[in-house]
Amino acid sequence: MRRTHYMTFRNFFNKPSFKPSTKPRPFKTYSFVPFSPLAMLDPTILTIGGIVLGTAIIERILERWGVIDLVDQFAKVMRFILPVTFYSALIYFFATFMF
Known part of the structure; x- marks a missing residue:
């Protein structure tokens, strides 16, 4: 248990305290930004990104070949699959990332 050091108001302003009131304690610091681009x-994540990139390239190739009906079908399917894939990959990334 610590002893309380009493000082009068006059002594407080006229004479500096000769001993510190608290001892400095070592403390650990933590980074609030543990994100690394290598993660x-x-x-x-790379596989999911490759599949999405591959379907986008296939869609562009089919558009160049003039198969517009198939491109429209791809666009309708991708309009649903791409956001679902993105958010699934994002949830997977943060669920498996070690903070």
Whole structure:
């Protein structure tokens, strides 16, 4: 238990205290930004990104070939699949990322 050091108001302003009131304690510091760009090199994230990129390239190739009906079908399917894939990958990334 610590002893309380009493000082009068007059002594407080005229004479500096000769001993510190608290001892300095060592403390650990933590970073609030644990994100590393290398964490994006997860094989699952890269696979999902490759599949999405591959379907986009296939869609462009089919558009160049003039198969507009098939491109429209791809666009309708991708309009649903791309957001679902993106948010699923984002949830997976933060669920498996070690903070």
